[in-house]
Amino acid sequence: MKSVAVEEGLTPVKQYLEQQGCQVVDMRSDRQGQSGVCAVVITGADKNLMGIQTVVNNVPVISAEGLSPEDVYQRVKQFVQ
Known part of the structure; x- marks a missing residue:
């Protein structure tokens, strides 16, 4: 499975x-390494995320606000298939 930035x-x-079984990478650790991620999971506290949309192109951004870890995983699976 591809990496997921959290x-x-x-x-x-x-x-x-x-x-x-997901490979999880920290969003702050290596922005250039995020080109291989299948999704980005954010807290939802700051939806703009300091312009992260310009850094991660064509990758779904999943807001974890109000979701359980299981719900987040189900959304990640949708983008992998």
Whole structure:
């Protein structure tokens, strides 16, 4: 499975995705490495995310606001298929 970039502060989501076999990368660690991600998961607290839309092109951004880790995983799976 491709990598999923997860925003800092979403530890339960990150752990659940890893348990399901996803390769999870930190959004802050290496922006250039994000070109291979299939989705980006954000907290939803800042939907603009400092202009992240210009950095990650053609990659779905999933807001985890109000979602369980299981819900986030289901949305990630939709974009992988």
